[in-house]
Amino acid sequence: VTTDNGGNYRTVTFLYNPSASPITVSYDYRSSATAYTTGTVSVPAGGNARVDLSPAGTGHSGAYHFYTTGANPPVFYAMSAVDGGNTNTGSNxxxxxxxxxxxxxxLTTQVLLSLGIGRDPYSAVNPTENGNPMWITTVGNGHTPATIYVDYNGDNAGALTDPNGNKYDVAYSLRELEQxxxxxxxxxxxxMLVYSLDPTVKIAAAWAQDPGVAATGQxxxxxxxxxxxxxxxxxxxxSSVVVDAGGDGEVSAGDTLEYDIRGANSARSAIPGPFAVTDNLxxxxxxxxxxxxxRFTVxxxxxAWTGIPDDGSGTPFPLDGAGFSVPGTLGTSQxxxxxxxxxxxxxxxxxxETITNTGSVEISPYGLLLPVEWTDTVYGSIGDRIWIDADGDGIQDGGEAGLPGIDVYVDLNDNGVRDSGEPLDTTDVNGNYLLSGLTAGTYTVRVDPADIAAANVGYGPTYDLDGNATAHVAVVTLGIAEDRVDADFGYRVGASVGDRVWMDRDGDGVQENGEPGLNGVRVYIDLDNDNTYDLGEPATITSGDGTYYIGNLDPGxxxxxxxxxxLPSGSTQTYDLNGGLDHEASVTLIAAEHRSDLDFGYRxxxxxxDLVWEDANADGVSASSITYNVNNGRIDVNQDGSYNNSDDGFIGSMRIIDGYVDIDNDNSTPIDNGDDGTFLGVNxxxxxxDxxxxxxxxxxxxxxxxxxxYNTTEPGIANIRVFIDIDNDGVFDANEPSAVTDSSGFYSIGNLPDGNYVVRVDTSTVPASYAQTYDLTSPLDHSATVTLSGSSRTDVDFAYRNSASIGDFVWNDRDADGVQDPGEPGIEGVLVYIDADNDNIFDQGVETFAITDLNGYYLIENVPAGSHNVRVDFGTLPQGSTQTYDLTGILDHEASRTVTVGQQATDVDFGYRATASVGDYVWNDVDADGVQDGGETGISGVRVYLDINGN
Incomplete structure (x- = not known):
């Protein structure tokens, strides 16, 4: 499609030739109701060509068709751009x-535009402008007009009704290549939904700015x-399982599947059959x-269902080969x-272990051959029983009952803890369990020792599949779709010991709130008293909150x-029952006695x-430095290598004018001792x-x-709780190590051993107006995953800033009507600030500010929720400026604006009109001497303009 305007507004198309030889691309456009105009363009090998499209109008219907010809038409790629004649790239x-x-x-008979806004929704300028239409043309109907229907919102709720009963809003009659x-x-x-009811008429569409309607700016x-x-x-x-031979609810060997193939009509016309359905069993x-x-929906x-008879020859399956043609009509949305x-x-x-079923559904009137595919994974399982081994012989004898209510799980990451998503089952009344949905591989199957202890703390292991060297654990290998029913666990009641290994953070040997258990630690009975764990010695691994127990012990x-x-590296013992701090405690047991006081403390x-800080510029860096060059006392603030009157700006909150420091903040070129002082460590x-x-x-x-x-350090945030999220539930619990940031934002959580930690900010202690800008590990979720390995970490920082902002435009209101009209430019270099003390003076180093950019836009970020006085520093405006607009209407260079948490206020604009003017005479200088002599007349009709962008 092309625009209605030529010149700068015209549309251009770029053609790319990926082949190794030059190609010729032809194009057509409609020049009358009964004729096309054809042209060609040569595109070099591996290169591109540009085609300037003529504007729509008399002798041109607007749309173009690009194509190649021949027995094997060469491939090419194409894209178009609007406003293709404007070469002023510097102003975008x-x-x-x-x-x-x-x-x-x-191409199809319908198009649906997802996002198609007509203007910048965040701009307050020209609120009724709609400058980005959908552009369409038809293909396939030649010189015959076709009716194209438009449903503005795609909701089938328009005021008009098409011949098929669909609702629409407006219709157009278009020939091919009429846009x-x-x-x-x-x-x-x-x-917006656009459609044709004729299967032979296709629609091509784009969404783009119409430069003849849209404003050049906002x-x-x-x-x-x-x-x-x-x-x-x-x-x-x-597919779905209709006969579950394995009883596990998963696809497994021997199950019967029902495959379900669907075809759907998404057009606004009924589709006549037959519909060829194929399936490659x-x-x-x-x-x-x-x-x-x-069956169909109506x-x-x-x-009702209609049976498809089995084939009488070949395979009985009726959908293989050429498939089966289903008769009938598929109604709209059916x-x-x-x-x-x-x-x-x-x-x-x-x-x-995967079964992939492919096939197709053909909707012939539209030439659609729809591939349909489904893949099932065939799973295996692990079972089978936890029982009370009364005689302790490791054999399931007659009369030995099962243990109900015991959790058994697959420890996929082998961390000794049942994590979310890991396969889990609980033994039934007979002690049976089944872990299903498993692919081929080797798995660690664990019994929850806490459940065993809850049944009887005296229970100790007598059997598992790979031996009792690792209590409550069996390693099982599965083949493809294999069901293992031999992963049994036996337990017998005897004497027992327990109870906890914990992190004694303050080293006082007392278990206190906030001191968590240490999981994954082996505790064992040192039968030969050699201070070394030997295979076969009764043992267990701490879990839950550092708890353990060892049962099935004889008196002794x-x-x-x-x-x-x-133990985690770097652990130092603080407690054991005997007081020897040698990782050991001796105990004497009588029959069926349980001792629950054998605890071990470590720190x-x-x-x-180390730091939680206010990241004002949202760059994730708390401290940074910039080096500036100085020549003859003058600083190159814009860092362009020269030292002149263009060196205006700010270093931090200190104003620089013409390369000199405005110490007294009077916004004038510093030439007197009022601008004496120190800055950046220099007089x-x-x-x-100097x-x-x-x-x-x-x-x-x-x-x-x-x-x-220039060194900048952003301030810390005090009174923020940072904690070790031991259970990774996102909530601070009383037993989790924590610290609160000091007045400078620093924190330290100490007495930690080596290990992996989730360090988290307690968001309930973060001011509501703050949004996060940084943490050590992605994503930004107020947490960081940290590993300690032999040394402390001082890089686990978190950054926040106020999430609201205020902007956005200071402009030259040439006609002084207080309205941002097309062609009215922004004013660059104006200081806009939040006048926190409301004294009408910009306080350097204290008040938040922004400088308008090349186009007059500004944005003050890191603004807390509340009401703020936003003020223009009048001294930074062009001389002779008179105010014409501000948000509150008082025209005092100030506007009060209230923002909520996270609000982006983009309506705090300021309009000014300059009172200066330029004139005044264009004349016929007959003698070419540059002097207006008597009798030399003026020349009328000559346009004189301000070349604002210098192009």
Whole structure:
């Protein structure tokens, strides 16, 4: 499509040739109701060509068709851009909105525009402007007009009714390559549905700015995109288990599956059949004879099933080969369903652990061949029983009952803790369990020792599949679709010991709130008293909150020992029952006695810190430095290598004018001793840097040349709680190590051993107006995952800033009407600040500010929720400026604005009109002497303009 205007506003198309040889691309456009005009363009090998499109109008209907010809037409790619004649790239005015061209075979009878806004929704300028329409043309109807229907919101609720009963808002009659721009009266084209009821008439569409309608500045949108074709139909396939031979609720060997194939009509016309449905039955399943059938929906309700007979020759499956043509009509928004059943073969006959079923549904009137595919994973399982081994022989004897209510899980990450998502089952009344949904591989199956202890603390292991060396644990290997029913666990009641290994943070040997357990630590009975864990010695691993127990012990005296090699590195013991602090405690047990006082305390020597700060500029850096060059006392603030009157700006909150420091903040060129002082560690004399400390500024030589460094450190945030989220539930619990930031924002959580930690900010202690800008590990979720390994960490920082902002435009209101009209430019270099003390003076180093950019925009960020006085520093405006607008209407260079948490206020604009003017005479200088002589007349009709952008 092309614009209605030539010149700068014209549309251009770029053609790319990916081949190794030059190609010729032809193009057509409609020049009358009965004729096309054709042209060609040569595109070099591996290169591109540009085609300037003629504007729509007399002898041109607006749309173009690009194509190649021949027995094997060469491939090319194409994209278009609006406003293609404007070469003023420095002001971001060229190519306002581009879109790719779509291949003709991909076109359909309908398009749906997702996001199609007509203007910048955040701009207060020209609130009724709608400058980004949808552009369409038809393909396939030649010189015959076709009716194209438009449903503005795609909701089938318009005031008009098409021949098929669908609701729409407006219709157009278009010939092929006649373009039409579509504007929704509500100013937003989002959700617009455009369609044809003729299957042979296709629609091509784009959404882009119309430069003849949109403003050159706000609220125009210099963007565009292809509107992709919307298929008239869709298809899909799923499966479900209808006979669960394994009883595990998963797809497994021997199960019977029902495959469900769907076709759907997404067009606004009924689709006549037949519909060819094919299915390539996988080799891993056997078809269930007589199970294939189909049905349609009518008015959204499913109709009765119709059986599809099995084939009489070849395979009985009726959907393989050429498939089956389902008769009938698929109404608008209705579905076709075809189902059949197949049984998964025994695991020994499976080619792999996935079964992929492919096929297709053909909707012939639209030329749609819809692929449908579904993949099932064939799973295995692990079971089977936890029992009371009364005689302790490791054999399930008759009469030995099961243990109900015991959790058994697959420890996928082998961390000794049942994590969310890990397969879990609880033994039934007979002690049976089943862990299903497992693919081939080796798994660690764990019994929850807390459940065993809850049943009887005297229970100790007598059997598991790989031996009792690792209590409550069995390693099981599964083949493809294998069901293992031999992962049993036996327990017998005897004497027992326990109870907890904990992190004694303050080292006082007392278990206190906030001192968590240490999980993953081996505790064992040192039968040979050699201070070393030997295979076969009764043992367990701490879990839950550092708890443990060892049961099935005979009466006697035992050395209960912590395997120090399983403790976190850097751990120092603070407590054991005997007081020896040698990781061991001796205990004497009588029959069936349970001792729950064998605790072991440890503390670490490491810490995690260190800063929570206010990240005002949201760069995730708390401290930074910038080096500036100084020449003859004058600073190169804009760092362009020169020292002149363009060196205006701010270093931090200190104003720099013409390269000199405005110490007294009077917004005038510093030339007197009012601008004496110090800045960046250097004495300032009359605004200049006294680099050689002579008391004067040298204007020649290099005495006052050098460099200065600006260091900035953003402030910390006090009273923020940071904690170790031991259970990773996102909530601070009483037993979790924590610290509160001091007045400078620093924190330190100490006495930690080596290990992996989730360090989290307690967001209930963060002011509501703050939004996060930084943490150590992605994503920004107020937490960081940290590993301690032999040394403390001081890099676990968190940054926040106030999430609201205020902006946004200071402009030259040329006609003084207080309205931002097209062509009225912004004013660059104006200081806008929040006048916190409301004294009408900008306080350097105290008050938050921003400087308007090249286009007059400003943005003050890191603004807390509340009411703020936003003020223009009048001294930074062009001389002779008179105010014409502010938000509150008082015209005192100030506007009061209230913002809520996270609000982006973009309506605090200020308008000014300059009172200066330029004139005044263009004349016929007959003697060419540059002097207006008597009798030399003026020349009328000559346009004189301000070349604002210098192009």
């Amino acid at each position: 005015q060229a190519y306002d909105g581009g879109f790719t061209l779509v291949g003709e075979p991909s 039409q721009k579509l504007f929704d009266p509500d100013g937003d084209q989002s959700g 609220p125009g949108l210099d963007v565009g995109t292809l509107v992709p074709p919307l298929r008239e139909g869709g298809g899909g396939k799923t 996988p080799s891993d399943v056997d078809y269930v004879p007589g199970s294939t059938k189909y 008015g959204g309700s499913w109709q 579905q076709l369903q075809v189902v059949f059943q197949a049984t998964v073969k025994p695991r020994e006959q499976l080619a792999g 005296t035992y050395a209960v020992r912590v395997d120090a090699s399983t 670490g020597t490491l810490s995690i810190g 300032i004399v009359n605004g200049g840097f 680099m050689n400390n002579s008391g004067t500024i040298s204007t020649t030589g290099s005495n006052d040349d050098g460099q200065v460094v």
